[in-house]
Amino acid sequence: MDVNEKESKVSHNITIQYEIQFRFCESHFGGYQQPFLYFQVLLLTAQFEAAVEFLSRIDRLRCHAVHVALVLFELNLLMLPQSSHQQLLTRDDSDPSPMRRLNFARLIMMYTRKFESTDAREALQYFFFLRDLKTSQGENLFMSCVSELVLETREFEMLLGRLEKDGTRKPGAIDKFHNDTQKIIELVAKDTEAKGLFEDAVRLYDLAKKHDKVLELLNKLLSQVVSQATSPQSTRDRLKNLAFDVAGRYRTMGHEGTRSNTSTLYLLLDLLTFFDFYHEGNMEQSLEVMRQLQLLPLTSDAVEHKVGAFRHYTDEIRRCLPDILLATMTILHNQYKNAKNTSAQSPVVGRLKADDGGKDTFLNYVRSQARALIMFAGMLPYRLPGDTNARLVQIEVLLN
Incomplete structure (x- = not known):
């Protein structure tokens, strides 16, 4: 021919x-x-x-x-077609032939939408055919569909696997279809973070062994709830358990997080303990935790040093400072009231006892600690909320 x-x-x-x-x-x-x-x-x-x-x-x-x-x-x-966002059947106007282009990716996604929420494993079988196609942003279409599937079904462990206590990852359904499961988990984690699902993103980054990202997000989340009173199944309770699990595992198994994010996490965990004692009414133990942390000055001589040290703390710690100051001042006020109501012959509630010079000495000691906190708040290169300053001054007045 x-x-x-x-x-x-x-x-x-x-x-x-x-x-x-x-x-x-x-x-x-x-x-x-x-x-x-x-x-x-x-x-x-x-x-x-x-x-x-x-x-x-x-x-x-x-x-x-x-x-x-x-x-x-x-x-x-x-x-x-050139893009997976086009209609199911299209025709190029510049092409003289009647041939059409089929949006194969759209066809698959339309079909799986009816059962992906109830049978995610079956949907994966179909998505695997899209492994060589790209989205309009140049991303792998299979990985993109897997990310949407995980976020839609929330079957994180079944699809992506889970971390065992020894730090190893138990395989998920995607391991059957893709060699580079690490890359898929990272993509899902990024998409989850982009949608504002930070708690889920922490677990996914942890699964992907992106330790510094885990610490970064966990610090941001903890700083928002650290001063709240705890209750079962609350956001604070969940984040506290997650944070202690991550911190314990990273300390035992090692991690690749930065020193700044790591130290911030451990300090936030200590602050969780501080506020737990505070909300339980255990003022003595709460104040003892704060003394051990050496975050705030409790003597006038330490104010300037603590102000200088404050510059090195991360934004997550700085964000907690107003609540830390108010809680510590409240503890001092509580000690002051207890001491005022205690007879001169009885031991004074606090670090100093009657044998150390009596009630008046202890009251002056409490006032000096409160005065140091007020000086510290005034010298900080950080603008505290107006109501925080007002309440701090109000409590100091009550001590005098």
Whole structure:
């Protein structure tokens, strides 16, 4: 067959395809009355894309359309559009032929949407066919679909695996389909963080062994709840348990987090303990924790040093400072009231006892600690909320 004959045959085929699509159309063949007949006509004239799209419009035949498309796609017989965001069937206006392009990715995602929430493993089987396609942002389409599937179903452990107590990862469903599961987990973690689901993102980054990101997010979350009173199943309670689990595992197994984020996490954990004692009414132990942390000056001589040290704390610690100052001042006020109501012959509640010089000495000692805190608050290169300063001064007045 010479070149002219080939061109003539191609031209003839294009004419037949054009006649079937635009002249006779579905109605001529009774498409919806005899769907398989019209499907065969399109298939036999090599209009695979139009054939699949037609069959997919009929609910009871959509599954057949999808599986035919899978076979054609694997045989590299489908014409695909440039973007996965285009309509299911499109035609390039600059192309003189009647050939259409089938949005194979959209077809798969439309089909799996009906059962992905109840059978995520089955949906993964179909998404795997998209492994060589890209999104409009250049991302791997399979990985992108897996990320959406995880966020939609919240089947984190079943799909991505979970961390065991020894720090190893128990495989999830994606391990069957993809060698680079680490990259998928990282993508899901980033998407989760972008959607504001920070608590889930912490667990996913932990699963992906992105330790510094775990510490960074965990510090931000803890700083928002550290001063709150705890209650079972509260956000603070969940984050506290998660933080202690991460800190214990990282201390035992090692990690790759920065020193700044690591030290911030451990300080926040100590502050959780401080506020736990405080809200339980255990003022003595709460104040003892604060003394051990050496975060605040409790003598006038230490004020300047603590102000200088404050510059080195992260924003997460600085954010907690107003509540820390108020809680510590409240503890001192509590000690002052208890001492005022104690007889001169009885031991004074606090670090100093009656043997150390009596009640007046202790009251002066409490006042000096409160005065140091007021000086510290005034010298900080950090603007405290107006109501915090007002309440600090108000408590100091009560001590005098």
